[in-house]
Amino acid sequence: MNAVSLHEDRLVVQRHGEGQVLLCLHASVSSSQQWQALMQRAPKGVALQMADLLGHGDSQEWPVDAPARLATEVAALLRSVDVGDEGVHLIGHSYGGAVAMQLALQRPQLVRSLTLYEPVAFGVLAACEPEDPSWREIQDVARYVDGCLAQGQTIAAAQAFVNYWHGCDLWSVLKLHQRDALAARMKTVSHHFQALFDARWSPQLLSQLQQPVQLICGGRTRAPAARVAALLAQHLPNAQLHTLPEAGHMGPLTHAAEVARMIWGMVPLRQPRAMAA
Incomplete structure (x- = not known):
């Protein structure tokens, strides 16, 4: 496994294997390391590229002069990954989805399929169901995070943020260095919320996404993530929704082996080609 050199707004990308390209995108406050179980179960003939998104892992911070938009992240990805001649299959979790x-x-011509665990495209709530309680719920979470940051309370x-998405008091069992690392990423998380809220995923826009989409949703997840998954399944023209009953939003970490098996069964x-006799 190796990584690209860090240069300007390039991302660090871990690579494993050769063949059909699969680009794996992690959740907020995570990194490419979250895909270890997927990598360990990778079949022959696939090339995993696991990117550290802006402000995460070994990649640089969100550029000061860059807007908080999903397009900023996409631009950095396109400068950092090797698409290959046949395009890529995309795998994403949460923000990465x-x-x-x-x-x-x-870049529809580059993408062959998407396999997404609870993509938090919150703008679909704003566009389709602005009065839904789940839309107000996630806005409240973002406001609390921004309020803490405005007062310098990154911890x-x-x-x-961590306890909300894990659905339990995970914070109390984390070590000090883990807490510090998570706190250091919260300014980037604020960018994530802004980018996700500003991307208004209307039914008309979603209808343009013609690739096969496999959606996975945890049975014990948060209401905003579950509602987004349901709306995407409704409005994407070529999507299927699957449920992992015992998992929550952080299923790719808490149920890593099971999620990896599901993903490899869906991509x-x-x-x-069969070898000649």
Whole structure:
């Protein structure tokens, strides 16, 4: 496994294997390391590219002069990954799932399929169901995080964010260095919320995403994530929604092996040619 050199707004990308390209995009406050279980179960003939998104892992911080838009993340990705001659299959979790959708809309000719675990395309709530309680719920979470950051309380922001998405008091069992690392990413998380809220995923826009989309949703997830998944399944023209009953929003971490098996069963990989007798 190796990584690209860090240069300007390039991202660090871990690579594994050779063959059909799969680009894996992680959740907020995570990194490319979250895809270890997927990598360990990778079949022959696939090339995983696992990117550290802006402000995460070993990649640089969000550029000061760059807008908080999903397109900013997509631009950095396109400068950093090797698409190959046949395009890529996209795999994304949470924020990474929304980035994958943005990439597919911007460069549809590059994307063969999407397999997404709870993509947090919150703008679909604003566009389709602005009075839904789940839309207000996630706005409240973002406002609390921004309020903490405005007062310099990065630890409080990180604690609220982590506990919300894990659905339990995970913060109390984290080590000090883990808490500090999460707190250091909260300014980037604020960018994520702004980018996700500003991307208004109307039914008309979603209808343009023609690639096969496999959606996975945890049975114990948060209401905003579940509602987004349901709306995407309704409005994307070629989507299927699957449920992992015992998992929550952080299923790719808490149920890593099971999620990895589901993903490998869903990605429409090209079958290798049979060898001549």
